[in-house]
Amino acid sequence: MVLSSAARPSRPNGSNGPNGNQLFLGTFVHSKTREELEFLHDAAVAVDGRGQIAGIDAASGGVEAAKEKLLRRLGWGEGEVDVHACEPGQFFFPGFIDTHLHASQYPNVGIFGKTTLLGWLERYTFPLEASLKDLAKARQVYTACVRRTLAHGTTTAAYYATIDVAATNLLADLCLALGQRAFIGRVCMDSAELCPDYYRDESPEESLRATLETIAHIKHIDPKYEIVSPILTPRFAPSCSGESMRGLAEIHRQQDLPLQTHISENAGEIQLVADLFPEAGSYADVYDSHGLLTAKTILAHAIHLTEEEARLIATRRSKVAHCPCSNSAITSGEARVRWLWDKGIDVGLGTDMSGGYSPSILDAARQAALVSRHVAMRLGEGEARERSKLTVEEVLYLATRGGARVVGLEYSIGGFEVGMQWDAQLVGLGSVEEGSTREGEGAQETAAGDRFEDGGNVDVFGWETWDERMAKWLFSGDDRNTKKVWVKGRLVHSRA
The missing domain is CATH 3.20.20.140 (Metal-dependent hydrolases)
Structure with a gap:
């Protein structure tokens, strides 16, 4: 178990990019309404130096296309932003x-x-x-x-x-x-x-x-x-x-x-x-x-x-x-x-x-x-x-x-929309690949070369819908699934 506050950033907003701008890539999940979760796949979310969401692209058909389109729209150079991309089995969720x-x-x-x-x-x-x-x-x-x-x-x-x-x-x-x-x-x-x-x-x-x-x-x-x-x-x-x-x-x-x-x-x-x-x-x-x-x-x-x-x-x-x-x-x-x-x-x-x-x-x-x-x-x-x-x-x-x-902050936090603060968590769920076995902590190699990626108590077999993955996370998840946490664009927790 590792609990840590991120190392002190070089800038107050928590970014190390030259302009304090950041780009987040992958899958984003948030509540669209009380009854509906919205899933933004292959999406890009831009966060400016104030920790505010400056732009979102979720309709370009792929992460790279979304990234390029969003950078052009905002006039940001790729070398001027910190990029955070989801790994397989991960998604961004509001804090x-x-x-x-x-x-x-x-x-x-x-x-x-x-x-x-x-x-x-x-x-x-x-x-x-x-x-x-x-x-x-x-x-x-x-x-x-x-x-x-x-x-x-x-x-x-x-x-x-x-x-x-x-x-x-x-x-x-x-x-x-x-x-x-x-x-x-x-x-x-x-x-x-x-x-x-x-x-x-x-x-x-x-x-x-x-x-x-x-x-x-x-x-x-x-x-x-x-x-x-x-x-x-x-x-x-x-x-x-x-x-x-x-x-x-x-x-x-x-x-x-x-x-x-x-x-x-x-x-x-x-x-x-x-x-x-x-x-x-x-x-x-x-x-x-x-x-x-x-x-x-x-x-x-x-x-x-x-x-x-x-x-x-x-x-x-x-x-x-x-x-x-x-x-x-x-x-x-x-x-x-x-x-x-x-x-x-x-x-x-x-x-x-x-x-x-x-x-x-x-x-x-x-x-x-x-x-x-x-x-x-x-x-x-x-x-x-x-x-x-x-x-x-x-x-x-x-x-x-x-x-x-x-708490009176419904226009600032709680979802992923332009103008809202980047208060978010990166969530990772464990994947069970065909033929894998669980042996000890972390990802273990099996005789056949298959891997088991540890995601705490959440095991994803690959055939689940996204709605089913969210249900599994809700009922079986814990802090082992919370990989990184940001508040107002600043990285405040990272699980090593």
Whole structure:
């Protein structure tokens, strides 16, 4: 296993070409719509020095013809571009977008025992997050988290950090240095009723002051928020006073920053919200009445929403981060993605580490497909049962274009179109040639001279359609299939 961040490039955009321009050749796959994947074979995609797609040719009948035609159209000389070509069995796919994860909880991945949400916070989460005030420890944790998610093809992540300003700023610094597009949230939690004495903001005023400090830091290191952006992060309603939530809403209005929080993850949590906010009509109403339910709000989980809450969320155009792995791991429930879509709510995927046990959005996509089948099994026979199941195409949409809509970057990332950023991964699937045998790691020669190309758990025999190859990758793929990763044109991960 090799995890690496690419060697520092000679230019900020990550290209070594004289003009920073790059050309990508081969097969490109992306979501054309929620229901359809588009396959561009023998195609060429040109990426300029800003990391933006400058041109695409997919209709010239061959890679060489596409390359020459595109270079002529753009006026680029072949010697002035870096060329990246697919090898057999490889294709380019948009980078994954993780709409909900806790970088501070990464060391606890897989450690959730038999607890449910509130007990898990007290036993595992709060002690770990509080310990990251030690910046050496925070650097170790955050570096591992960012590198691991990049290795799984995650080019954009909406991160929760901790309440500590210096540790949160460090996460922003690391994402910028390692090249991952990221939304960085200092966690706001000032409620003495829920938050432990050793880990909470001292007051609403202190919570807002600290938040403004992290915003100022991120604006200093990335003034246009091109790679890292602040995101306002009230942990969830029970952890925040009304005063701090209203203060965050005011910052949102003044600076037009995105928001992220949790909603309706667990039955006990919902009852706690009702007890703490008896004047509110619902969990969603708590956020709405405090000014936090907006078109730039990401709501994680949304498992147990009522019809009325869904209508309110759709009216406010807030988005949902679906976290199927953690919802199952800590026995929270099964979110109904088709139901959310039918209400007009945009949905993306989240790993939700460490409630979730995997850093992979590909894993989250397969879990989303499986959870949708569990939802279907409760509906009995008929059209509703079949319709609730999510297809391969739909969960890969959630992982890319759906996530882009959730984080507000649908015109910049999530697909391959002129004007969009080159946030992409090179995926390679293993080929099994006739007469081959598998003996050890990597490609092995057989007595007959045939070869087995290692592609992790994905074996392609050659007769599969491209739709079938994508299904195999979805359900059997892992980071071994992610060969290279680019963000804004910069190579940020390469698997040796």
